[in-house]
Amino acid sequence: MGGIMKVLFCSSEVVPFAKTGGLADVAGTLPPELANLGVNIKVVLPYYKSIDSKKFEIKKIDKDTSVAVIQNNVEVYFIENKRYFDRANLYQYNGVDYRDNLERFTYYCQQTLRLAKKIKFKPDIIHCNDWQSALIPIYLKTIYKDDAFFKKTKTVFTIHNLGYQGLFSKEDFSVTGLDYDVFSMEGLEFYGRINLLKGGLLFSDKITTVSSTYADEIQTPQFGCGLEGVLLKRKNDLSGILNGINCHDWDPTQNKTLTKNYGPDAIAGKYHNKIDLQKICKLKVSKNIPLLGIITRLADQKGLDILAEVIDKIVQMPIQFVLLGTGDPKYHKLFENIKNKYRNTSIHLSFDAKLAYKIYAGSDIFLMPSYYEPCGLGQLISLNFGTIPLVRKIGGLADTVVDYNPFTKQGNGFVFDNYQAGALLEAIKRALCVYNDSETWNKLVAGAMKCNFSWEKSAKEYNKLYKKLLSSKK
Ligand code: ADP
Numbered sequence: 001m002g003g004i005m006k007v008l009f010c011s012s013e014v015v016p017f018a019k020t021g022g023l024a025d026v027a028g029t030l031p032p033e034l035a036n037l038g039v040n041i042k043v044v045l046p047y048y049k050s051i052d053s054k055k056f057e058i059k060k061i062d063k064d065t066s067v068a069v070i071q072n073n074v075e076v077y078f079i080e081n082k083r084y085f086d087r088a089n090l091y092q093y094n095g096v097d098y099r100d101n102l103e104r105f106t107y108y109c110q111q112t113l114r115l116a117k118k119i120k121f122k123p124d125i126i127h128c129n130d131w132q133s134a135l136i137p138i139y140l141k142t143i144y145k146d147d148a149f150f151k152k153t154k155t156v157f158t159i160h161n162l163g164y165q166g167l168f169s170k171e172d173f174s175v176t177g178l179d180y181d182v183f184s185m186e187g188l189e190f191y192g193r194i195n196l197l198k199g200g201l202l203f204s205d206k207i208t209t210v211s212s213t214y215a216d217e218i219q220t221p222q223f224g225c226g227l228e229g230v231l232l233k234r235k236n237d238l239s240g241i242l243n244g245i246n247c248h249d250w251d252p253t254q255n256k257t258l259t260k261n262y263g264p265d266a267i268a269g270k271y272h273n274k275i276d277l278q279k280i281c282k283l284k285v286s287k288n289i290p291l292l293g294i295i296t297r298l299a300d301q302k303g304l305d306i307l308a309e310v311i312d313k314i315v316q317m318p319i320q321f322v323l324l325g326t327g328d329p330k331y332h333k334l335f336e337n338i339k340n341k342y343r344n345t346s347i348h349l350s351f352d353a354k355l356a357y358k359i360y361a362g363s364d365i366f367l368m369p370s371y372y373e374p375c376g377l378g379q380l381i382s383l384n385f386g387t388i389p390l391v392r393k394i395g396g397l398a399d400t401v402v403d404y405n406p407f408t409k410q411g412n413g414f415v416f417d418n419y420q421a422g423a424l425l426e427a428i429k430r431a432l433c434v435y436n437d438s439e440t441w442n443k444l445v446a447g448a449m450k451c452n453f454s455w456e457k458s459a460k461e462y463n464k465l466y467k468k469l470l471s472s473k474k
Contacts (some may be wrong), residue, residue: 005466007034007041008123010112012105013130014043014076017051017068020090022243022377023129026210029246032071033314033459039466042121043070044112046104049086065115077119079111083226088437102168102175102194109135110177114124117149125466127156131166134200135176138188141203142178154469156462157204159197161374162218162225166196179430190226201230205237206469208462210375211396223372236267241462242399243375244455250360250384252449257357262386264449267442270361270386276363279345280355283320289344290435291320292428293363293387295378297348298327298335303369303392308334309421310342314428321345322359324352362387363442365431369416369424379413380453386445389413390431392424400453404434404444412448 013019015028031041037464051058058068058078058377059279066078079085098104113136128136137155144150173194182212183189188199201207209215215238217223219231228381231238248254253263257275259276271287278285292314292407296302307314313320317340322333322345323409332349339347360366366382368391374391375396379389383400391397393415404411416427434443 004038004040004119005125005127005470006123007031007039007127007129007466008116008121009041010044010111010133010136011045011129012108014045014103016050017056018045018074018090019076021161022210022375025246025377026160026243028070029244029455030459030462031074033244033455034463035072035074036456037459037463038234039463041074042119043074043076044115045076045078046085046108047080048090048137049088049091051078055373061103062118065118077115079108079115081107081111084108099312101166102172102196105132105166105196106135106176108143109133109139109191110134112140113144113150119300122149123153124470125154127158127462128204129158129199131164131200134166134196137205138178138199142182146459154206156206156208156465156469157200157288159201159207159209159218159374161283162197162209162223162227165190165198165225165227165405166194168194168196170194190300195227198227198230200210201227201234206465207231207238208241208465209238209330210240211399212242212244213398214374214395215240216370217372217395238369239465240399241465242396242454242457243377243380244458245380245384247384250381252361252385255357255361255423258361264386264446267386267449270445273358273361274364275362277322277358278320280358281297281320281322283322283344283346289318289320290365290432291322291363292326292365292367293322293359293382294367295324295359296368297329298325300328301371301373303371303419303424304328304334306421306424307367307369310425311338313425315342316346317428317432319344319432322348322363324348324350324355324359326351339388360387363387364435365390365414365428367428368392368397369392370397371419376400383412383448383451383453386447386449388431388444390427391415392419393417404430406434406440409440409443412444412449412451 011027015024034361058066060066064080260269260272335347366387366389373395391401401413402411403415414427414431416423
């Protein structure tokens with residue numbers, strides 16, 4: 001390959017235009033970082049009703065295509081179709097998936113390939129994400145197999161959450177426009193249904209997911225969601241590349257929401273934020289009481305069942321406990337109860353971005369006892385804020401948090417292994433023990449803030465993967 005590498009990045013959600021989860025953050029941040037490394041990259045997503053065309057200066061280029069420009073001059077193309085995308089939400093309404101999702105995202109995938117031709121952008125790589133864009137690599141190896149325009153195009157597929165696979169009834173297979181041969185055990189068939197993610201995994205040239213440990217875990221029955229066999233088959237083409245965080249948004253030296261800015265060389269400012277948080281939360285104001293924070297979706301995935309088992313024991317210790325989260329009603333009830341029982345707790349059952357900054361900055365310890373975690377952002381953000389993460393050794397948490405060793409003084413957090421309430425409690429006791437030695441603790445805080453989880457680093461790894469793929473003979 002000579003000249004500048006061309007990449008078409010396909011994602012069904014992109015920050016700041018449309019977001020339901022972490023995929024949108026990746027799709028809005030990674031392409032500009034790759035552009036910074038000299039990659040010619042364009043992004044494609046559906047033109048949902050919720051996207052404000054005036055606010056983002058989106059310009060129409062023809063009847064069903066529009067374009068906007070984001071950082072580093074990256075162009076984002078919007079595929080328009082009123083029937084499919086002019087509705088309240090991205091994928092579902094009132095918790096129920098739209099019945100025509102297969103048709104909607106088939107349209108998105110087919111139009112994306114047509115768009116590349118229309119704008120004469122011959123991609124070296126098409127990078128697809130999750131089930132919504134999984135038909136693209138399948139089309140390239142079937143319908144477009146002999147198409148001269150895409151002759152040299154390779155595909156990369158990234159799994160952001162294996163739990164969402166794009167499952168549809170086999171009766172609808174004709175919607176995809178694919179030959180029925182592809183609906184087989186070696187293709188899109190999955191226990192009698194269509195599985196788009198499975199197809200994406202089988203037909204892409206390379207597969208990535210959002211951490212190395214999660215890449216290993218999903219090859220096992222415990223975390224493979226039924227696709228472990230497929231992933232094992234593709235294991236030589238599967239790797240993990242850690243997500244980054246937007247360091248500007250989460251920079252304690254600059255963040256305007258904080259009472260006082262601070263950094264690794266001036267951590268005293270962190271304690272002003274702790275006092276501020278205690279005031280907001282109507283907790284006793286004291287620099288010395290260890291403050292444990294947690295910000296999470298209230299879902300089983302997040303380890304709340306083991307936390308529930310020992311929560312009374314935790315809050316009966318000389319600590320303060322602040323929780324911010326929404327989700328499963330059973331956890332709302334549990335934490336409502338804790339709030340009424342203990343005065344050293346402050347429970348916020350809502351989504352509140354501003355309070356999240358305050359908790360990240362004002363807490364001493366950040367809890368993430370997840371059952372599974374593909375990458376996890378909370379631990380990365382808290383490290384940036386010098387708040388020491390206490391996590392379970394799983395997925396992206398295992399790749400980013402190193403258990404503190406009191407003898408070697410190495411590590412940036414506290415880690416426990418077994419998914420058991422006792423193990424969580426033991427890790428909290430260990431953390432509190434270190435907390436009592438303020439000199440050691442302050443070093444831990446300053447060290448945490450020096451960890452680097454920038455997108456720049458992740459973008460370099462994707463760039464390396466693209467180059468390797470393009471130089472391979474296969
Ligand atoms: P997941 O994507 O599985 O929910 P992550 O740790 O990857 O978990 O990312 C969660 C992100 O959402 C973090 O940035 C966290 O701060 C934020 N968040 C979660 N719940 C809330 C809430 N109730 N209010 C504000 N921010 C929240």
